[in-house]
Amino acid sequence: MTDEPLLRVSALSKFYGSRVGCDNVSFDLWPGEVLAVVGESGSGKTTLLNCLSTRLLPSSGTASYRMRDGQFRELYRMSEAERRFLMRTDWGFVHQNPADGLRMTVSAGANVGERLMAVGDRHYGKIRATAVDWLSRVEIEEDRIDDEPRAFSGGMRQRLQIARNLVTGPRLVFMDEPTGGLDVSVQARLLDLLRGLVTDLGLAAIVVTHDLAVARLLSQRMMVMKDGRVVESGLTDRVLDDPRAPYTQLLVSSILQV
């Protein structure tokens, strides 16, 4: 681990006309760290994620990313070509709805291989071997490699999306409600898988979720957002066990006890 952060975010704001998307958000993210962003819907967490992943341009503020050569680059000053290259090599983006992140009409193997081909891999045998390897790592049987994701269950699609993102060995992964819409047993296995992958690969991740249990399982640190602002941030266990901001207290106390 280095003593320099991977991502530095400073005073990031996004306004939709007069409406606030997110307002004055600052934080650092270190390599291998998983940061959860929690809050109710409409609190600006997805806006924040989209700004960080350069899918949206913020109204003001800066975000710098430490490239593989150790140099910090200002994300919003990069050319579109550089941003898109970063997006498909050093970054991953796991959508809540796998259909948004997968090509539903090409096979699972091609979905995993696309990033490899995008960075210039031109050997079919090697691409396929890598795809087989990644499918097994996300617990998809090898004989499903030529099936289209349309034939997959929701949980399998989500695991395929994760494999597709991780195949180029990214250092930072953005996840938007990765377990949304899955039933609890599938969620549990997916979380287990994600936790294993994040640890094994030393990934840094920013996970947006409204599910505090997901945040507790996956993340070391969390930020609580409300009306576009960060109302509380700290170590996940501290925030959940000893919430200080009134809104966090409300959020924590709203968890259903079974």
Add this chain to the structure above:
Amino acid sequence: MTDIATYNFAYLDEQTKRMIRRAILKGIAIPGYQVPFASREMPMPYGWGTGGVQVTASIIGPDDVLKVIDQGADDTTNAVSIRAFFKKVANVAVTTDTASATIIQTRHRIPEHPLTAGQVLVYQVPIPEPLRFLEPRETETRKMHALEEYGLMHVKLYEDIAKHGRIATTYAYPVKVEGRYVMDPSPTPKFDNPKMHRSPALQLFGAGREKRIYAVPPFTDVVSLDFEDHPFEVQTFDQPCALCAAENVYLDEVILDDHGGHMFVCSDTDHCEKRRQEGHRGHLAPEIHLASEKMEPAR
């Protein structure tokens, strides 16, 4: 019939021809790049070669000799009609002979006879965007061309190998032009792809409905995409042409009867006829009778 004065030379007005020539020049300057142009309504339906006809109309002069082929043949409806059209509106000489033509408008074949410097091959293109079936958004495909993001093209070839064990794309096989733009060579069989590479002839592509023109200047690198372990290959045929016995040419299957009888013949009719005139005979070629007393076969 001789109301040619009511048309401008080559049907299109001069201002339109200038606009199309500008698009052609830009296309030649950026090989493989699809140049948008203000495609006009033509007196024929979309899909019948409106793009090719506009390109031909813009470059043709009174001294040009025009040849038009449709799937290699000079005698099909589309080819005959377009040839008659230019004869009428431009009063140019027309031919079926590849070597003596200066402009060859083609639908989906490159003639077997090698093209030479000074000739122009005009392709009729239905869908100019090679990435279209993989990425339906035009804004996105233009961005992908601009940023040279062509990984998706290989996804298609990957799918072919995964499903069929080999690259099963046989026509509209994607090529990379001069190491930069990925281009759809129009639905020519991939058999013709190697003929595009460093061709001495100028190759122009017109897509009327899609309003795009692109070009491959003479002596430009045109490389078919492939994988290292699945290299590009052209189709091969088990037997020679049934009429002229030509090998290493592209053959069409012709159904002879309703009992499964069929034969394979040259798709390039001009090439086939020339060879038969030279005396080449395939196994189904009709008997020729040089002596007049043998003209009438016994029935």
